[in-house]
Amino acid sequence: MAISSSMLKGSLQTILLNMLHENGKMYGYEITQKVKDITKGDIKLTEGAIYPSLHKLVADGLLVTHTETYENRVRKYYALTAAGEAELANKLKEAESFIGNLQMLLNLKPNLS
Amino acid sequence: MAISSSMLKGSLQTILLNMLHENGKMYGYEITQKVKDITKGDIKLTEGAIYPSLHKLVADGLLVTHTETYENRVRKYYALTAAGEAELANKLKEAESFIGNLQMLLNLKPNLS
DNA sequence: TCTATATGCATAATTTTCTTATGTATGTAA
């Protein structure tokens, strides 16, 4: 199911940080495609959401960038800093906790028992 | 873990609708306390978030209200309409889908297998 | 008595974070 009403709110940064953690370095467009693949089209990160978010993570010192040119196209790669790795660890704990709480509140504990 | 950075964004309405579905009718303050109990203090719904959200659900025809006075205090009870029940069903499917996708993206599938 | 805390509702100002629309640029396929 496509995420229309966007419960995505609040978890975008966590997703971005984790994608970079998993893949070492990625460029923006690449992240949108990979997320679309993994979620079978359910989650489509839009440019208007992803680029400002990546810029903010850089401004906050959690990411660093470098550009590469591939077939006449510039790719801006992002990678985690040490602070980014640390922040990701926090955000993952938070996400795990949040998901557990949400499942409790909504009676969505399919695979517990 | 307390939800500080609030990934709560986007799921508040779903939580409100489901609490009312589970409990028949509730007043605002009661919902905040029940959510706090269920999540062991992790999720604390603030008045600034919950009341405007409840008002919007009423405006959208998903909830109806009536007031009762208990020990000199007015309680404004909310209950689901038929449209509210239907919308809850949609939102629950969405939430389930979203949680599954988020767990995939963040490699948080502890109890699968 | 004054203060804090709990119960109960509400709104205003602000901030965060999205969506939607738009713009630039290259390359390919219909």
Place this chain on the structure above:
DNA sequence: TTACATACATAAGAAAATTATGCATATAGA
């Protein structure tokens, strides 16, 4: 020449929260 894919970016607007404040009743404590 139109559409689509790749690749970046920003601006305007909307949505939905946070934070602060206000009113009102009641109780407990210093």
